[in-house]
Amino acid sequence: AQSVAQPEDQVNVAEGNPLTVKCTYSVSGNPYLFWYVQYPNRGLQFLLKYITGDNLVKGSYGFEAEFNKSQTSFHLKKPSALVSDSALYFCAVRDPRYGQNFVFGPGTRLSVLP
């Protein structure tokens, strides 16, 4: 079965510093990996995806993610954090068991401190 893990419930970072939100995955076959962000009282918004190709994927709002096959990781990164980046971040993998819908990780709450 496909699964993703997000080992940190909470990440705190100072504004202007680089941020990393971690995700590891377990899949059979090639992974289709995604990052979504959820702002308070809102639905999820797509940030970026890895399907194939370059291991460094660029997405919305200055975020990027690095796919590492040997470490089965797909960490989300941003060179310089903004207070407005504070939100709940979800890593997800597509699961062929459910019509290619997503299996989500538990989420990581990012707080960017001014």
Place this chain on the structure above:
Amino acid sequence: NAGVTQTPKFQVLKTGQSMTLQCAQDMNHEYMSWYRQDPGMGLRLIHYSVGAGITDQGEVPNGYNVSRSTTEDFPLRLLSAAPSQTSVYFCASRRTGTHEQYFGPGTRLTVT
């Protein structure tokens, strides 16, 4: 486009009551899905549909029914609400052959 819309935004039910959560999308997407979000558990798939007239179960389908009579609408029915169904419910849609799902704003349901 309005995207994915959900009604109501909030709902309180008593144990044993039934209700329908509405979801509609105006993007002509074939795929639609229902997820529930619980603290520390991420989102879990309840039911999904790959097109009008076709539905299937996800990871946590018990206690929920769905139907898909049109491309636009995908209602979720709770037949007999239980406190364990207290959650935030999200509807999502996507176009066949694409990967990105579009999510609605959610319905916060409390069952007492």
